[in-house]
Amino acid sequence: MGKVYPAIDDSIRKFIEAQPVFFVGSAPLASDGHVNVSPKGLDTLRILGPTTVAYLDLTGSGIETVSHLKENGRIVLMFCAFQGSPKIIRLHGTGTVVEPEASEFAPLARHFPEHEGTRTIIVIEVSRISDSCGFSVPLLEFKGERNQLSAWAQKLGEEGLKRYREEKNSRNIDGRPGLEGPV
Numbered sequence: 001m002g003k004v005y006p007a008i009d010d011s012i013r014k015f016i017e018a019q020p021v022f023f024v025g026s027a028p029l030a031s032d033g034h035v036n037v038s039p040k041g042l043d044t045l046r047i048l049g050p051t052t053v054a055y056l057d058l059t060g061s062g063i064e065t066v067s068h069l070k071e072n073g074r075i076v077l078m079f080c081a082f083q084g085s086p087k088i089i090r091l092h093g094t095g096t097v098v099e100p101e102a103s104e105f106a107p108l109a110r111h112f113p114e115h116e117g118t119r120t121i122i123v124i125e126v127s128r129i130s131d132s133c134g135f136s137v138p139l140l141e142f143k144g145e146r147n148q149l150s151a152w153a154q155k156l157g158e159e160g161l162k163r164y165r166e167e168k169n170s171r172n173i174d175g176r177p178g179l180e181g182p183v
Contacts, residue, residue: 005129008091012129015089016047016079017149020142023057024122025076026068026095027094033174035148036064042145045077046111048155052124053091054108059117059153059161063178065167069095071176083142086134093126099179103177117153119169119179 005012018023020041027035044056055077057066069075075095081087098104098121108121153161169179 002130002132006132008047008053008129010048011089012089012131013047015081015087016045019079020145021080021082022055023078023080024065025078026065028068028073028176029072030174032146033176034064034172036062036068038062038065042115042149043113044115048111048123051093051129052123053126054111054121054123056112056115056118057097057120057122058115058149059165059169060149061168062173064121064172065095066097066169067172067174067176067178069097069122070178070180075122077124080137081134082137082140086137088132088134088137090128090132090174091124091126091131092128093124093128095122095124096098098123115153116150117156119165 008016022040022045024038024040025036027033040055042058044058045053046055047053065075071095073096077091077095079089098108102121105121108123154166165179172178
C-alpha cells in the first residue's frame with residue numbers, strides 16, 4: 001500500500017540518492033498540448049531541504065519542462081528501484097526555472113558538480129511525497145553513466161551551445177516560450 005509523507009526524511013533521502021536515474025513529468029495547461037516525461041541522470045539532483053529539491057537541467061533537443069514550468073509550475077519527479085527491494089517514490093510540487101543570469105543561480109550551482117551544457121537549475125517546492133510498491137519494475141543492472149552528452153556539449157563549446165539553444169530551446173514542441181535570457 002502506498003503511503004504519503006510530510007517531508008523527505010532520512011530513509012527517503014537515502015533511497016533517492018541511491019537511484020542513478022529519475023524521471024521528470026510536466027504538462028501544459030492546454031488539453032491539446034503535449035505531456036512530457038524526461039529521464040535524468042549524471043548526478044544532477046540535490047535535496048536542499050525537507051520539502052525542496054533541485055536538479056541541473058542540461059542542454060538537450062527539447063525545452064518541454066522549462067516551458068511547462070514557466071506556464072504553470074506543475075511537476076513530478078519519480079524515482080524507481082531497479083535493484084534491491086521494489087519501491088517507487090514520487091515528489092509532486094511546483095517548479096521554478098532558474099536561468100544562469102538570475103542572482104540565485106550561482107549559489108544553487110555550488111550544490112552540483114560542474115557539467116558542460118548546464119542551461120538552467122530547476123528548483124521544486126514539494127507539496128506531496130508518496131511511495132508505492134514498484135512490484136512490476138524490472139530488476140536492471142547499472143553499468144555506469146553515459147558520457148555522450150558531456151562530450152557533445154564540450155565539442156560544441158560555449159558559442160556552439162548558445163547557437164544550439166537559440167535554435168532548439170527558445171520554444172517547445174507546442175510553440176510555447178522556453179528559454180528567455182541569453183541562451
